[in-house]
Amino acid sequence: xxxxxxxxxxxxxxxxxxxxxxxxxxxxxxxxxxxxxxxxxxxxxxxxxxxxxxxxxxxxxxxxxxxxxxxxxxxxxxxxxxxxxxxxxxxxxxxxxxxxxxxxxxxxxxxxxxxxxxxxxxxxxxxxxxxxxxxxxxxxxxxxxxxxxxxxxxxxxxxxxxxxxxxxxxxxxxxxxxxxxxxxxxxxxxxxxxxxxxxxxxxxxxxxxxxxxxxxxxxxxxxxxxxxxxxxxxxxxxxxxxxxxxxxxxxxxxxxxxxxxxxxxxxxxxxxxxxxxxxxxxxxx
Amino acid sequence: xxxxxxxxxxxxxxxxxxxxxxxxxxxxxxxxxxxxxxxxxxxxxxxxxxxxxxxx
Numbered sequence: 001x002x003x004x005x006x007x008x009x010x011x012x013x014x015x016x017x018x019x020x021x022x023x024x025x026x027x028x029x030x031x032x033x034x035x036x037x038x039x040x041x042x043x044x045x046x047x048x049x050x051x052x053x054x055x056x057x058x059x060x061x062x063x064x065x066x067x068x069x070x071x072x073x074x075x076x077x078x079x080x081x082x083x084x085x086x087x088x089x090x091x092x093x094x095x096x097x098x099x100x101x102x103x104x105x106x107x108x109x110x111x112x113x114x115x116x117x118x119x120x121x122x123x124x125x126x127x128x129x130x131x132x133x134x135x136x137x138x139x140x141x142x143x144x145x146x147x148x149x150x151x152x153x154x155x156x157x158x159x160x161x162x163x164x165x166x167x168x169x170x171x172x173x174x175x176x177x178x179x180x181x182x183x184x185x186x187x188x189x190x191x192x193x194x195x196x197x198x199x200x201x202x203x204x205x206x207x208x209x210x211x212x213x214x215x216x217x218x219x220x221x222x223x224x225x226x227x228x229x230x231x232x233x234x235x236x237x238x239x240x241x242x243x244x245x246x247x248x249x250x251x252x253x254x255x256x257x258x259x260x261x262x263x264x265x266x267x268x269x270x271x272x273x274x275x276x277x278x279x280x281x282x283x284x285x
Numbered sequence: 286x287x288x289x290x291x292x293x294x295x296x297x298x299x300x301x302x303x304x305x306x307x308x309x310x311x312x313x314x315x316x317x318x319x320x321x322x323x324x325x326x327x328x329x330x331x332x333x334x335x336x337x338x339x340x341x
Contacts, residue, residue: 009320009333010307018305032307059338134340160337239341259341 001283002049004029006065008057012261013272017053020272026280028053033061036068043072050283051075053275055257059087059132062257075284078236078256085233086256089167090131101228102250104243105170112152115166119148125171132162134255136205141171172250174243178204179215181225182258182267183238184274185281188222190267191215194241212262220249229254235282237275289327293317300327 003021005028007014021028029049033056037044046069054076056062066080078086085091096103107118108131119126119142128151129139142148155163181191192212196202199209206212215221221242228251229238239258242249260271289298296314300321304310308321309332318332 007307009309010305015305030307057339058336059340132338255341257341
Protein backbone atom coordinates (compact mmCIF):
# COMPACT_ATOMS: atom_id res chain seq x y z
CA UNK A 1 0.00 0.00 0.00
CA UNK A 2 1.41 3.39 -0.98
CA UNK A 3 0.22 6.37 1.07
CA UNK A 4 1.29 9.99 0.85
CA UNK A 5 1.14 13.16 2.88
CA UNK A 6 0.94 16.34 0.84
CA UNK A 7 2.29 19.31 2.73
CA UNK A 8 3.58 22.85 2.42
CA UNK A 9 5.52 22.77 5.67
CA UNK A 10 5.79 20.05 8.28
CA UNK A 11 3.43 21.43 10.90
CA UNK A 12 3.03 19.83 14.34
CA UNK A 13 -0.09 18.12 12.94
CA UNK A 14 1.90 16.63 10.08
CA UNK A 15 4.54 15.31 12.47
CA UNK A 16 1.83 13.67 14.55
CA UNK A 17 0.35 12.09 11.42
CA UNK A 18 3.75 10.76 10.34
CA UNK A 19 4.25 9.27 13.81
CA UNK A 20 0.76 7.74 13.80
CA UNK A 21 1.46 6.07 10.46
CA UNK A 22 4.79 4.79 11.69
CA UNK A 23 3.12 3.36 14.80
CA UNK A 24 0.80 1.41 12.48
CA UNK A 25 3.68 0.05 10.46
CA UNK A 26 2.80 1.99 7.32
CA UNK A 27 4.89 4.55 5.54
CA UNK A 28 3.39 7.93 4.83
CA UNK A 29 5.52 9.35 2.03
CA UNK A 30 6.21 13.05 2.27
CA UNK A 31 5.07 14.94 -0.84
CA UNK A 32 6.10 18.57 -0.74
CA UNK A 33 3.66 20.76 -2.67
CA UNK A 34 6.68 22.86 -3.68
CA UNK A 35 7.98 20.10 -5.88
CA UNK A 36 5.03 18.62 -7.79
CA UNK A 37 4.90 18.98 -11.57
CA UNK A 38 1.34 18.48 -12.79
CA UNK A 39 1.49 17.40 -16.42
CA UNK A 40 -2.14 17.36 -17.53
CA UNK A 41 -1.43 14.61 -20.08
CA UNK A 42 0.60 12.35 -17.81
CA UNK A 43 -0.29 11.24 -14.32
CA UNK A 44 3.29 10.19 -13.61
CA UNK A 45 3.90 9.00 -10.11
CA UNK A 46 0.51 10.19 -8.81
CA UNK A 47 -1.29 7.07 -10.06
CA UNK A 48 0.95 4.79 -8.04
CA UNK A 49 -0.39 6.07 -4.73
CA UNK A 50 -3.33 4.26 -3.13
CA UNK A 51 -4.37 7.31 -1.13
CA UNK A 52 -2.96 10.67 -0.17
CA UNK A 53 -3.76 12.87 2.78
CA UNK A 54 -4.03 16.46 1.62
CA UNK A 55 -2.51 18.69 4.30
CA UNK A 56 -1.17 21.60 2.23
CA UNK A 57 -1.20 24.84 4.17
CA UNK A 58 -1.93 26.63 0.91
CA UNK A 59 -5.53 26.36 -0.24
CA UNK A 60 -4.80 27.20 -3.87
CA UNK A 61 -1.99 24.66 -4.14
CA UNK A 62 -4.19 22.13 -2.39
CA UNK A 63 -6.95 22.43 -4.97
CA UNK A 64 -4.77 21.92 -8.04
CA UNK A 65 -2.72 19.12 -6.52
CA UNK A 66 -5.83 17.29 -5.34
CA UNK A 67 -7.35 17.53 -8.80
CA UNK A 68 -4.13 16.17 -10.27
CA UNK A 69 -4.10 13.15 -7.95
CA UNK A 70 -7.80 12.47 -8.49
CA UNK A 71 -7.32 12.62 -12.26
CA UNK A 72 -4.73 9.90 -11.74
CA UNK A 73 -7.34 7.78 -9.96
CA UNK A 74 -5.86 8.23 -6.50
CA UNK A 75 -8.09 8.76 -3.48
CA UNK A 76 -7.48 12.18 -1.94
CA UNK A 77 -8.56 12.88 1.64
CA UNK A 78 -10.30 15.25 1.67
CA UNK A 79 -11.49 15.23 -1.93
CA UNK A 80 -11.13 18.09 -4.38
CA UNK A 81 -14.91 18.66 -4.36
CA UNK A 82 -14.94 18.75 -0.56
CA UNK A 83 -12.16 21.31 -0.50
CA UNK A 84 -13.97 23.47 -3.03
CA UNK A 85 -17.09 23.37 -0.91
CA UNK A 86 -15.62 23.95 2.53
CA UNK A 87 -12.68 26.11 1.52
CA UNK A 88 -15.11 28.82 0.50
CA UNK A 89 -17.27 30.17 3.30
CA UNK A 90 -19.93 31.39 0.90
CA UNK A 91 -20.23 27.97 -0.76
CA UNK A 92 -20.38 26.37 2.66
CA UNK A 93 -23.15 28.72 3.81
CA UNK A 94 -25.21 28.06 0.67
CA UNK A 95 -24.86 24.30 1.22
CA UNK A 96 -25.73 24.49 4.92
CA UNK A 97 -28.80 26.58 4.17
CA UNK A 98 -29.89 24.22 1.39
CA UNK A 99 -29.57 21.27 3.76
CA UNK A 100 -31.65 23.19 6.34
CA UNK A 101 -28.85 23.06 8.88
CA UNK A 102 -29.12 25.91 11.35
CA UNK A 103 -26.48 28.47 10.42
CA UNK A 104 -26.14 32.20 11.03
CA UNK A 105 -27.97 34.47 8.64
CA UNK A 106 -25.46 35.32 5.93
CA UNK A 107 -25.50 37.64 2.93
CA UNK A 108 -22.90 37.64 0.17
CA UNK A 109 -22.38 40.84 -1.82
CA UNK A 110 -20.04 41.80 -4.63
CA UNK A 111 -19.62 45.55 -4.27
CA UNK A 112 -19.22 48.11 -1.47
CA UNK A 113 -22.72 49.43 -2.15
CA UNK A 114 -24.32 46.03 -1.92
CA UNK A 115 -22.25 45.23 1.18
CA UNK A 116 -23.77 48.30 2.84
CA UNK A 117 -27.24 47.15 1.75
CA UNK A 118 -26.50 43.73 3.23
CA UNK A 119 -25.50 45.38 6.51
CA UNK A 120 -28.82 47.26 6.58
CA UNK A 121 -30.60 43.90 6.19
CA UNK A 122 -28.59 42.21 8.95
CA UNK A 123 -28.26 45.12 11.36
CA UNK A 124 -25.33 45.76 13.68
CA UNK A 125 -23.31 44.21 15.14
CA UNK A 126 -22.37 41.89 12.32
CA UNK A 127 -19.32 39.90 11.28
CA UNK A 128 -17.43 40.30 8.03
CA UNK A 129 -15.12 37.55 6.82
CA UNK A 130 -13.12 36.87 3.67
CA UNK A 131 -14.89 34.08 1.77
CA UNK A 132 -11.57 32.26 1.61
CA UNK A 133 -9.14 32.32 4.46
CA UNK A 134 -8.46 30.85 7.81
CA UNK A 135 -7.13 31.36 11.32
CA UNK A 136 -9.63 34.21 11.80
CA UNK A 137 -7.56 36.38 9.47
CA UNK A 138 -9.48 39.53 8.50
CA UNK A 139 -12.52 38.36 10.47
CA UNK A 140 -13.95 41.51 11.97
CA UNK A 141 -16.88 42.39 14.17
CA UNK A 142 -18.58 45.44 12.74
CA UNK A 143 -20.52 47.52 15.24
CA UNK A 144 -21.63 50.48 13.13
CA UNK A 145 -21.52 52.15 9.72
CA UNK A 146 -18.18 53.79 10.42
CA UNK A 147 -16.43 50.51 11.11
CA UNK A 148 -18.17 48.94 8.10
CA UNK A 149 -16.87 51.73 5.86
CA UNK A 150 -13.36 51.23 7.25
CA UNK A 151 -13.52 47.48 6.60
CA UNK A 152 -14.79 48.04 3.07
CA UNK A 153 -12.12 50.62 2.29
CA UNK A 154 -9.36 48.27 3.48
CA UNK A 155 -10.67 45.47 1.30
CA UNK A 156 -11.07 47.68 -1.76
CA UNK A 157 -7.41 48.72 -1.44
CA UNK A 158 -6.19 45.12 -1.29
CA UNK A 159 -4.86 43.30 -4.32
CA UNK A 160 -6.70 40.08 -3.58
CA UNK A 161 -9.94 40.00 -5.55
CA UNK A 162 -11.53 37.56 -3.08
CA UNK A 163 -11.39 40.27 -0.41
CA UNK A 164 -13.83 42.23 -2.58
CA UNK A 165 -16.46 39.53 -2.26
CA UNK A 166 -18.28 40.60 0.88
CA UNK A 167 -19.41 37.84 3.20
CA UNK A 168 -21.49 39.35 5.98
CA UNK A 169 -23.02 37.40 8.78
CA UNK A 170 -25.21 38.14 11.75
CA UNK A 171 -23.29 38.36 15.02
CA UNK A 172 -24.54 35.50 17.15
CA UNK A 173 -24.74 36.14 20.88
CA UNK A 174 -23.05 33.13 22.41
CA UNK A 175 -21.12 32.27 25.56
CA UNK A 176 -17.45 33.20 25.26
CA UNK A 177 -16.75 30.04 23.36
CA UNK A 178 -17.65 27.96 20.36
CA UNK A 179 -17.34 24.25 19.61
CA UNK A 180 -15.05 22.38 17.23
CA UNK A 181 -16.24 18.86 16.48
CA UNK A 182 -13.83 16.41 14.87
CA UNK A 183 -15.47 14.10 12.37
CA UNK A 184 -13.66 11.12 10.86
CA UNK A 185 -15.65 9.10 8.33
CA UNK A 186 -19.20 9.04 9.60
CA UNK A 187 -18.32 9.50 13.25
CA UNK A 188 -17.88 12.49 15.50
CA UNK A 189 -14.85 11.35 17.48
CA UNK A 190 -14.44 14.22 19.97
CA UNK A 191 -15.00 17.93 20.41
CA UNK A 192 -13.44 20.90 22.14
CA UNK A 193 -14.73 24.18 23.40
CA UNK A 194 -12.67 26.99 21.94
CA UNK A 195 -12.75 29.59 24.67
CA UNK A 196 -12.09 33.24 23.99
CA UNK A 197 -9.54 34.92 26.22
CA UNK A 198 -8.31 38.41 26.93
CA UNK A 199 -5.69 37.85 24.24
CA UNK A 200 -8.07 36.54 21.58
CA UNK A 201 -10.86 39.06 22.27
CA UNK A 202 -14.21 37.94 20.89
CA UNK A 203 -12.47 35.49 18.55
CA UNK A 204 -12.08 31.90 19.80
CA UNK A 205 -9.44 30.58 17.40
CA UNK A 206 -6.70 28.82 19.38
CA UNK A 207 -4.10 30.19 16.97
CA UNK A 208 -5.16 33.65 18.11
CA UNK A 209 -4.93 32.95 21.83
CA UNK A 210 -8.18 31.08 22.44
CA UNK A 211 -7.89 28.03 24.68
CA UNK A 212 -9.15 24.47 24.17
CA UNK A 213 -11.07 22.39 26.70
CA UNK A 214 -12.99 19.16 26.34
CA UNK A 215 -16.56 19.41 25.08
CA UNK A 216 -18.57 16.28 25.90
CA UNK A 217 -20.21 14.84 22.80
CA UNK A 218 -23.99 14.82 22.94
CA UNK A 219 -26.32 13.15 20.44
CA UNK A 220 -27.33 16.62 19.19
CA UNK A 221 -23.73 17.71 18.63
CA UNK A 222 -22.85 14.46 16.86
CA UNK A 223 -25.92 14.52 14.63
CA UNK A 224 -25.39 18.14 13.65
CA UNK A 225 -21.67 17.64 12.97
CA UNK A 226 -22.33 14.65 10.70
CA UNK A 227 -25.17 16.44 8.90
CA UNK A 228 -22.91 19.41 8.19
CA UNK A 229 -19.91 17.40 7.02
CA UNK A 230 -19.99 13.81 5.79
CA UNK A 231 -23.68 13.90 4.86
CA UNK A 232 -23.07 17.04 2.82
CA UNK A 233 -19.76 16.17 1.23
CA UNK A 234 -19.12 12.47 1.75
CA UNK A 235 -17.00 10.64 4.26
CA UNK A 236 -13.87 12.51 5.14
CA UNK A 237 -12.00 14.25 7.92
CA UNK A 238 -13.56 17.44 9.18
CA UNK A 239 -13.50 20.07 11.87
CA UNK A 240 -17.04 21.35 12.24
CA UNK A 241 -17.39 24.68 14.04
CA UNK A 242 -20.62 25.39 15.90
CA UNK A 243 -21.94 28.09 18.16
CA UNK A 244 -24.36 27.87 21.04
CA UNK A 245 -26.80 30.52 19.89
CA UNK A 246 -29.92 31.76 21.65
CA UNK A 247 -32.02 29.27 19.65
CA UNK A 248 -29.63 26.35 19.96
CA UNK A 249 -26.62 24.98 18.18
CA UNK A 250 -25.75 26.37 14.79
CA UNK A 251 -22.93 25.52 12.36
CA UNK A 252 -20.90 28.39 10.99
CA UNK A 253 -17.91 26.73 9.36
CA UNK A 254 -16.53 23.37 8.27
CA UNK A 255 -12.77 22.92 8.03
CA UNK A 256 -11.41 20.43 5.52
CA UNK A 257 -7.78 20.45 6.73
CA UNK A 258 -8.56 20.71 10.39
CA UNK A 259 -5.81 21.40 12.89
CA UNK A 260 -5.80 19.33 16.05
CA UNK A 261 -2.54 19.84 17.93
CA UNK A 262 -4.29 21.53 20.88
CA UNK A 263 -7.22 19.11 20.96
CA UNK A 264 -5.57 15.76 21.68
CA UNK A 265 -4.75 16.44 25.34
CA UNK A 266 -8.10 17.92 26.43
CA UNK A 267 -10.16 15.27 24.65
CA UNK A 268 -7.86 12.31 25.30
CA UNK A 269 -8.56 11.20 21.73
CA UNK A 270 -5.92 9.92 19.33
CA UNK A 271 -7.05 12.22 16.52
CA UNK A 272 -4.07 11.61 14.20
CA UNK A 273 -4.35 7.86 14.73
CA UNK A 274 -7.99 7.88 13.71
CA UNK A 275 -7.14 9.98 10.66
CA UNK A 276 -4.47 7.52 9.54
CA UNK A 277 -6.82 4.58 10.13
CA UNK A 278 -9.36 6.30 7.89
CA UNK A 279 -6.75 6.87 5.18
CA UNK A 280 -5.69 3.21 5.27
CA UNK A 281 -9.30 2.01 5.11
CA UNK A 282 -10.03 4.21 2.11
CA UNK A 283 -6.93 3.47 0.07
CA UNK A 284 -7.95 2.21 -3.37
CA UNK A 285 -6.35 -1.23 -3.04
CA UNK B 286 27.00 16.72 16.01
CA UNK B 287 26.90 18.77 12.82
CA UNK B 288 25.20 22.15 13.00
CA UNK B 289 23.51 24.35 10.44
CA UNK B 290 23.96 28.08 10.21
CA UNK B 291 21.15 30.58 10.51
CA UNK B 292 20.98 32.53 7.22
CA UNK B 293 19.85 35.61 9.12
CA UNK B 294 22.35 35.91 12.00
CA UNK B 295 24.90 33.14 11.30
CA UNK B 296 24.01 31.56 14.65
CA UNK B 297 24.62 27.85 15.03
CA UNK B 298 21.57 25.61 14.74
CA UNK B 299 21.58 22.13 16.22
CA UNK B 300 18.54 20.08 15.27
CA UNK B 301 16.63 18.22 17.95
CA UNK B 302 16.22 14.48 17.55
CA UNK B 303 13.21 13.64 15.44
CA UNK B 304 13.28 16.87 13.44
CA UNK B 305 11.78 16.43 9.97
CA UNK B 306 12.67 18.03 6.65
CA UNK B 307 10.06 20.72 6.02
CA UNK B 308 9.63 21.51 9.70
CA UNK B 309 9.74 25.11 10.88
CA UNK B 310 12.13 25.87 13.74
CA UNK B 311 13.19 29.07 15.47
CA UNK B 312 16.77 30.32 15.66
CA UNK B 313 17.63 30.54 19.36
CA UNK B 314 19.90 33.52 18.71
CA UNK B 315 17.78 35.86 16.57
CA UNK B 316 14.29 34.35 16.71
CA UNK B 317 14.11 33.99 12.92
CA UNK B 318 11.77 31.28 11.63
CA UNK B 319 13.68 28.69 9.63
CA UNK B 320 12.65 25.77 7.45
CA UNK B 321 14.67 22.60 7.77
CA UNK B 322 15.84 21.54 4.29
CA UNK B 323 18.05 18.62 5.36
CA UNK B 324 18.74 16.77 8.58
CA UNK B 325 21.97 14.93 7.85
CA UNK B 326 23.93 17.08 7.59
CA UNK B 327 21.52 19.71 8.87
CA UNK B 328 20.61 22.62 6.63
CA UNK B 329 18.07 25.40 6.99
CA UNK B 330 16.70 28.29 5.00
CA UNK B 331 14.46 31.19 5.90
CA UNK B 332 10.94 29.88 6.42
CA UNK B 333 8.31 30.80 3.84
CA UNK B 334 6.09 33.72 4.78
CA UNK B 335 2.57 32.77 5.75
CA UNK B 336 0.46 33.40 2.66
CA UNK B 337 -3.06 34.75 2.42
CA UNK B 338 -4.45 31.35 1.42
CA UNK B 339 -2.78 29.41 4.24
CA UNK B 340 -5.02 27.85 6.82
CA UNK B 341 -7.04 24.85 7.77
